[in-house]
Amino acid sequence: MKNTNSLKRSYMINKALTYFFLILGAVIMIFPFLWMILTSSKTVPESMLIPPTFFPKQLMLDNFKEAIASLPFANLYWNTILMVFFRVVCAVLFSSMAGYAFAKLKFRGKNILFGIVLIQMSLPSQIFIIPQYQMVAKMGMANTIFALVFPGLVSAFGVFFLRQAYMSIPDEVGEAAYLDGCNQWQTFYKIMFPLTGTSVAALTIFTAVFAYGDLMWPLVVNSDLKMMTLSSGLSTLRGQFTTNFPVLMAGSLLAMLPMVVLYLIFQRQFVEGIAGTGGK
């Protein structure tokens, strides 16, 4: 009797501790976002009060107006959307084709060519940046959307990832389609590609989040403020408003918002997409 009571008590203590640490962790994760939102509605003197006030005295959009006035947010959103869109389309299209070929077709040189894919995957992207920038500059394409997309025209990681998806489809599926009179392209396009939906969704999310957060390449290649992405554009605010944190918080919020909204809508797909790809 005594024994079960103490067992029950230790179980309760365990539960309580588990929730305590999880909630503590969640508060630490949420707080910076909350503080950003609260600060974005404060006046500058209000943000500098000591001791600080938690809630702003008023709900105001002045800081957002000022952020938009000092940074061409419409351009930044549009550039970011186009960059992400083209990078995703290229990654999905070319990687699906190559992933299918590497997984299902026999051709000479396959192993050597796949070796090139593996080499690219194992090298950090910074090792390519200077020559890539020189190519863009030589083409006269600096400060364009094309320049933003350029390093993402093909994705070695996407090929590797989708190859695995195609390998998990039994060979019989393709053979059946082939016997029904489909040629290789039709087999790929009509039968096999639709079967990789989950993996394509994961690659899409991974590519989008990575491109959206990338900072060094857009900074290097597009120096014209109107051609920057949300990330690189936001970084220019850092020197402009050294002490006006309410405006900086408003700008950060504007830069974060689109992806966070998408994330909250497609939580499961995002978590599984990013974690499931194994990352880079």
Place this chain on the structure above:
Amino acid sequence: MNNKLSAAARREENWGWFMVAPTIIGLVVLNLWPFVQTLYASFCEHEGFGHYKFIGLQNYVDMFMNAEFWKATWNTIYFCILTVPVGIALALLIAMLLNANVRFKGGFRTIFFLPLVCAPAAVAMVWRWIFNGEYGILNQILGVKIQWITDPKTAVLAVAIVSVWSSIGYDAVLLLAGLQNIPKSLYEANSIDGAGKVQQFFTITLPMVSPTLFSVLIMRLMASMKIYDLIYMMADETNPALTDMQSLMYLFYRSSFVAGDRGYGSAIVIWTVGLILLVTLVQFQGQKKWVTYDI
């Protein structure tokens, strides 16, 4: 050779080549050739307009004689020491908490994962405000007056805190998947023996999750060695602690694109890649001692 292939096999081969062509051409032009160029450029002086003059090992000699370079190398290693063990330990703790039958598991997962979808530039901006020496909320809460980002003593630590905060949810989700693969029967058999929780952790949980732990470790190490964006955002050129928090990749960026010394920049990036390779190899050697693949 060609004649021996049947018509169908030849068609298949052509399709194969056709379908990998865009990717392979892209990789050769965008990655393989640039890699060779960077390697070559590290032995050259950049004379402007993409013209390079071969100068042998001069860039490497300059680099190894340069105190700022060694400081950046140390900062990068110090950053790894601060972020990798603590980050992975905390991520494992969160994963274990989530793995214990809790309510709102999905909700917690969503919250811990949130920083992953935020651009590092925006995340860093928010933390600059939290860390602010005069009015930052962190100093107010702790009741101290630390110049987190501009004091050479705390600058790397500040970036490390942001980095751990940003990546912990990702590592926890990966580790949670590893934990969920451990058969419940292992714990049940063990608890009959009356083994304590702590002992259970070391005899069952840790060995069973060690392969996942290893892949998270390698990934986190590689990412930490390449740290750039958070430091770029927190250390502007006016920051007095700039050289005290500058990582190798930030030094690479400043040398190549701010100072325009692309040969020297190439040497730095080659050095960094070599260092990453070395650290990874050491880890792959070390894993034999603690990673269990077959139970």
